[in-house]
Amino acid sequence: MNFNELELSASEIVEATGRTARWVQHMAAKGYFERRRRGHYSTVSVLGGLSRFYDEQTKAKEVPSTRQRIDEAKAREVEIRIAQRQRELIPQVEALDAMGLVVEAATAELTKFHMKFRDPVRSLIRAEALASIERINAALRKAKASIETGDKIEGRL
Incomplete structure (x- = not known):
């Protein structure tokens, strides 16, 4: 069995992902899914596209947490400097x-x-x-x- 030949219909993707048909079309337009024919997509491209999409979502969520850690570190540094000055005075x-x-x-x-x-x-x-x-x-x-x-x-x- 060759996975490259297998196809998933839009309704199967909708059912598996819990998303809408419009979302599936949007993912295909963005290049996440390879459209084989109307309403049908390559199984390999769907699996790869979903993996890539969720990886990007995870990375996008990590960036704010990195920024948040940087901001927290800066705030701690300011607090330490203020505390040092208060001890000096x-x-x-x-x-x-x-x-x-x-x-x-x-x-x-x-x-x-x-x-x-x-x-x-x-x-x-x-x-x-x-x-x-x-x-x-x-x-x-x-x-x-x-x-x-x-x-x-x-x-x-």
Whole structure:
């Protein structure tokens, strides 16, 4: 038996595929099915045409999913970048509190530092420590003002 000689009628194709006669004619016009005579098509061409048609349909459905995966990857990358930037930036209140804690610790250490020495050096060190504490507090005030206003501190920031 030679499959190339076998034919299927349009009604047989309609029954097998669950499609309409118009769809069968449309598939023949597009070249999926080889028409042998009016209303009859080559069995080999019908099987090959159906296979090709459904493969193309599957590939057409995969393309949007590929695009969707690309879009999702881009969205994830943007989310990651935003998260990284948010980790780099801390709220102003936290920054001010952190600077205050550092200055308090430095002040406590400098205040006790002169006690390790004896007079007359002790009074000189105490005076220098108090002056240092004042400079540190002045720098803290400038930094706090800069954070609140957004102005630069002596060309920095």
